[in-house]
Amino acid sequence: MTPSVVNEMLKNPEKLKLGGDRKELTILFSDIRGFTTISESLDPEGLVHLLNEYLTKMTDMVFKYDGTLDKYIGDAILAIYGAPLYDDDHPAKACYSALDMMEGLRELRKEWGARGMPLIDIGIGINTGSMVAGNMGSQTRFDYTVMGDSVNLGSRLEGSNKEYGTHIVISEYTHHYVNDLFVSRQLDSVRVKGKRLPIKIFEVISRKDTFEGDLERVRIFEEGLGLYLNRQWRQAIQAFEAVLGIEPTDTPSKIYIQRCTDYVKSPPPEDWDGVYTMSEK
Numbered sequence: 001m002t003p004s005v006v007n008e009m010l011k012n013p014e015k016l017k018l019g020g021d022r023k024e025l026t027i028l029f030s031d032i033r034g035f036t037t038i039s040e041s042l043d044p045e046g047l048v049h050l051l052n053e054y055l056t057k058m059t060d061m062v063f064k065y066d067g068t069l070d071k072y073i074g075d076a077i078l079a080i081y082g083a084p085l086y087d088d089d090h091p092a093k094a095c096y097s098a099l100d101m102m103e104g105l106r107e108l109r110k111e112w113g114a115r116g117m118p119l120i121d122i123g124i125g126i127n128t129g130s131m132v133a134g135n136m137g138s139q140t141r142f143d144y145t146v147m148g149d150s151v152n153l154g155s156r157l158e159g160s161n162k163e164y165g166t167h168i169v170i171s172e173y174t175h176h177y178v179n180d181l182f183v184s185r186q187l188d189s190v191r192v193k194g195k196r197l198p199i200k201i202f203e204v205i206s207r208k209d210t211f212e213g214d215l216e217r218v219r220i221f222e223e224g225l226g227l228y229l230n231r232q233w234r235q236a237i238q239a240f241e242a243v244l245g246i247e248p249t250d251t252p253s254k255i256y257i258q259r260c261t262d263y264v265k266s267p268p269p270e271d272w273d274g275v276y277t278m279s280e281k
Helices: 003-011 035-040 044-064 090-114 149-164 172-178 215-229 233-246 251-265
Strands: 019-032 068-073 076-081 122-137 142-147 168-171 182-191 199-207
Touching: 019 035, 019 044, 019 090, 019 149, 035 044, 044 068, 044 076, 044 090, 068 142, 076 090, 090 122, 090 168, 090 172, 090 199, 122 149, 122 172, 149 168, 149 182, 149 199, 149 251, 168 172, 172 182, 172 199, 182 215, 215 233, 215 251, 233 251
Parallel strands: 122 168
Antiparallel strands: 019 076, 019 122, 068 076, 122 142, 168 199, 182 199
16 A cells, blocks of 8 residues: 555554445556566566566555555455545545556566566556445454455456457446546447447547647547447548558457457347447456
């Protein structure tokens, strides 16, 4: 925990008890891509050293924005924003952390490349919502953690990066609070595994105050998404191809071109709502 959280615990030791409270918080999940393959390429000492370097850098970025480290789950990280000390800016601070984590990873990759180490990549998922936060466990050992559907959704969003070839995916609930602060784009409307109702998901690209990229790519992609949702498949393909003309590696555009191509050949039913059902966690 950050020093401010530790001081709060010391001032209010009555909080150190089993049980929890329902609060609106933001959680961040991050995970290393292909960690099993990476672990097989290193000896145990090298793997531990790599993982410790990585986790140290990532945890620093969590603490930088007043996040609370919930736990390490192997190579994965779960962080909480807005608890145990409440902070109105918890959705934005989680997104700031995520962008800094990606920048920190780029720095590590340069160092690892110079040393001949594997170059890992990560995905990050962020969700804001109601969850139970508190001390959970047994009478002899308990941890401060969060539980609930909103936490599970954050984990699903982290996994969706593999589907879309992205690095930072946030829910529409987080996006509602941070849209004015970050350059982002809607990726899709999805029904995640284990959920009945669809949600909109967004890719966070950059902070608005430091963005130096091409906003035209974002504008054209969103135009293509609108055409796709209006069943204008051929026009949508043209828009997504224009995005690839700016950024040839843009995986979401490639995904939509394939979907539109399939729908030209075999249109969806009249009640199609544009929602994509994800089959993987």
